[in-house]
Amino acid sequence: MAFIVITFGSTAATDKFNGIWMATVGASLALLIVVILGLAIRGPLTKIPENTLKFSVDIMLVTFGTFWAGEGLGIQWPYTDLFLFVLITFFLALSVILINWLKPYGIRQKKLASAGGNG
Incomplete structure (x- = not known):
């Protein structure tokens, strides 16, 4: 660093x-x-739960990484630095959508693992 x-x-x-x-x-x-x-x-x-802390840090890293990569590519962000709030909102919303979409898969995996352990 x-x-x-x-x-x-x-x-x-x-x-x-x-x-x-x-x-x-x-x-x-x-x-x-x-x-x-x-x-x-x-x-x-x-x-604070460890996963919550990691999730928050990851959202910030992805947001700043996207913003700076865009600037490096010559993108002129609307409202300059205030656009970071738009990116944070976008990545949070995308994360919530993906978590809810993948949640049933995780529940199925837990059921399969517990069923396999009992038999």
């Missing part, structure tokens, strides 16, 4: 050293903030 941040910093500024320095400072501050917040909210976070 540090290499990605430093690479972006070196290409973002006209003076490469200044860009690398600013990216390094920014990454260090971000790390410090994440560590402090992690320590502060560790208790409440342990009450």
